[in-house]
Amino acid sequence: MLPKAKLWLALTVAALSLLSTNLQAAWELNMPRGVTQTSREIYDLHMQIIWWCVAIGVVVFGVMLWSTIKYRKSKGAVPANFHESTKVEIIWTIIPFVILILMAVPATQVLTEAYDASESDLDIQITGYQWRWEYRYLRENADEEEVSFFSNLATSREEINNQLPKQENYLLEVDNALVIPVNKKVRFLITSNDVIHAWWVPDFAVKKDAIPGFINEAWTVVEEPGIYRGQCAELCGIDHGFMPVVVHALPQDEYDAWYAGRQEQARAAREQSNNVVTMSDSLAMGEEIYNRTCIACHQAGGAGLAPAFPALAGSSVVNGDLTANIQLVMNGVPGTAMASYARMLSPVELAAIVTYIRNSFGNSTGDLVQPSEVNALLEAQ
Amino acid sequence: MSQTSQTSTKRLVTKLLLTVVGMFGFGFAMVPLYDVICDITGLNGKTGGQVVQEEEAKPVGDREITVQFLAQNAAGMDWEFRANDPQVKVKPGEVKVVSYYAGNRHDYAMTGQAIPSVAPNEAAQYLKKLECFCFQEQVLQAGESVDMGIRFFIDESIPEHITKLTLSYSLFDITDYEKPQAAVTLN
């Protein structure tokens, strides 16, 4: 036995030293306590049940361990004769039952609170898409400028493919985070555009499925300003692992300023679509949009992924009629994974992405699309 | 195996096979069963396509309930689709009219179908519709647009704690394409 024990010791030491050199990650063992009352209550519930389980485990495993040491045949143990006892059986049916009631009471309480989404201060519609989230702030009347935007993974494909070092918030960073005020009851109306997704922020203890055709409700009151990160929790297709949730919780005044700024941006975007863009700006912007929006299906270098996702390199659409190409990106292709981008991208962005794909991956049409052309097409429709 | 046990085996197997068939049927029976349970409890916020009679509306009290209207396109649908009134305040029993705008931007006709859903789920059964476009096929010609009305009231028995409810429509494209587009655009 001794050499074997030594081998194990050596292996353990080797493993431990390997661990200590790996400094990139935190050794997070437990659920976060979070920053909402609900999350803290859930954490306490979780800990309470863990301790019950530990206590039961100590007793049961203790008896088993004791038996394996004390009642070994090799030590001449002689088996006892008992094999039933109604009294004992009743006791160990009733005790767990009582423990269950002790668990169920606080659980019911917390659940009831978590289900009460009434009297909210701010309502936000969250829509899951393959593979991004859309946030839309509900307005009181139609005259207000509407704030709505898509939130895409911001981590670069180079990082994912190990061509660049991974940054701190690898896979947990987005281009446009959801912004909410602290200490306000925010109600989320969650739905989906395509398949089922689930919107989850561990620090809020909010996880709710986004179901196409149906609307679900959840709410939170965040108590501390900060940046909170989560992920889509329901398998939703290829890029399920690449649609994070990021929420910025801001003090009320900063939130108000941000909201006003967003409204201003929305107004500006409409006007900007009359500006004239240059080839180099368009290509740069187009590449950035491609890498965050298109690459999952059409792949790096526009190579596509047969059979569902056609290649853009050498494609007859991309190298063919310009207007048809713009319309395809705007309207999508019914019955396929190609979505309609008329709402997901602004006219400036639509122009840029079309310019980019028509002048990359070996395609060289030389076309430079102006936002005004896109605008005209949008209006013509 | 003796003769008697063979017959009893046969009888047992027959019974078991009937159970199998019955359970297969039960799987399908869960579909209408589920709908019934949903209707009673508002289980999934599904609100029926059926409309009720005007007489049921009886304005009472001056509680105000906020009703929000949401609109979104499902995948593959890209009509311009929005609620003309993002929200209204109503008293229980009071009849209100609001409308949604839908516009087909394409150069071909399309058929849409709007599926309603209500949050919170339990409010679904108190939202009574006198007129709506739920579950109706809406054909829009190329470039055509339409305003679609909803006349509704909130049942006065709505529980006190519901002060705000949201009616959401998801618009699906149910056009019966001959599918040439998909083929053409895939390369």
Added chain:
Amino acid sequence: MSAAHDDHHHGPAKGLSRWLFTTNHKDIGTLYLWFSFAMFFLGGTFAMVIRAELFQPGMQLVEPNFFNQMTTMHGLVMVFGAVMPAFVGLANWMIPMMIGAPDMALPRMNNWSFWMLPFAFAMLSSTLFMDAGAPNFGWTFYAPLSTTYAPETVTFFIFAVHVMGASSIMGAINIIATVLNMRAPGMTLMKMPLFVWTWLITAYLLIAVMPVLAGVVTMMLFDVHFGTSFFNAAGGGDPVLFQHVFWFFGHPEVYIMILPAFGVVSTIIPAFSRKRLFGYGSMVYASASIAFLSMIVWAHHMFTVGMPIAGELFFMYATMLISVPTGVKVFNWAATMFKGSLSFETPMLFAIAFVVLFTIGGFTGLMLAITPADFQYHDTYFVVAHFHYVLVPGAVFSIMAAVYYWLPKWTGYMYDERLAKLHFWLSFIGVNVLFFPQHFLGLAGMPRRIPDYALQFADFNWISSIGGFLFGASQLIMLVVVIKCIKGGKKATAQVWDGAKGLEWTVESPAPYHTFTTPPNPDLIETP
């Protein structure tokens, strides 16, 4: 009758036709067990691909789409190809011998129900070589990802599920008919070994829920090909309905995989404690109540779909209740060991590991039942850790315990105890290194079914992967032990284990091709 009578005194036919046309319960049991072993390695290979990709953050080996195919195929192959057929194989081999019957009640159907399986899995696996790829929507195949958004191969998947479902149903009918009609005189219901009892209850569960699975995939088929809208919101259907129907099957399915394991462990622990099982009667009633409760808890898999609070509460309470009969079983096993005379041959080691590790899976199951806490656990690695604890050191360890326990009876030789113990210890360490850290990953917020993850999850993932490789590689030892044992070794006596009880130990080892053609002496039948 005379032809059949003659047949009883023949040995097995020669060559391949022995296996193709056999109606002998021992041959069919062997086929099931080898098939299951093969599927265990196939599903294990998929798992190795998953763990290799997750060894480090970033995409290294496979595309996300292929990763999803791997998780889906791993789940389907392990559940329907490895665990379920293994238990059916054990049932085929042991139940007739345990109840003193000459064979299964419906031997020809028995042959048929086995031979459907290779076809089902060949059909399912063939999708890996198709352009559209294998099913990639998870073994739970939630609509609309598995309908409107599915790859074309979904049709192969649907038919494969139909065929394996039919096979399970036929197997279950056969077991019920055998247990109810073929018991030897004197073998009353309350004298049956617990393995027979738990299998009887399992078979009823199979009859009740496998048709519902067939129903749900049929509805999918209609949605995909015939334009119905069972689960398609566009046509007025409801994707959540899919989950209700699926889990109406899916939750009892979990108990279908664990009840026979309870039976195995309840057989092995008394044998190596040299003491009667504590609370035989309560074990039977606990199994039956677990089976009953398993039919009314399905929606605890759906706490985040937005059910009304009354539904959430009902399913929470019902789920918590399951821990009472399950607890009774664990307490009974511990009480059986208490004041026994224990020895630690490989089957006993696996059985003890089963009790401890399955109980850990039970604890996390209780945690998952608490609805508000489930909002945090749901669809994370915590769930992955939970059900793997229940299924790997749970169901799979019990299968291994059973194989080592009965292997001398099957082959007539003792297996290599040293190698078998090595297999146990490496598996035991491997499985814990593999799955325990996944609890931490889930609690820290790592969702399941993702091919790449944030950096904070890196350390526990590589530890988990190391455990995975160790566990995977150790299983090759078992293959060696089994093959060695078939080829020869120390001759096994009829009794094999000094503490073992039951009719199977009254026949010589290896068990003759035909056993109990005349019923055993009723005096041999003891209350377990």
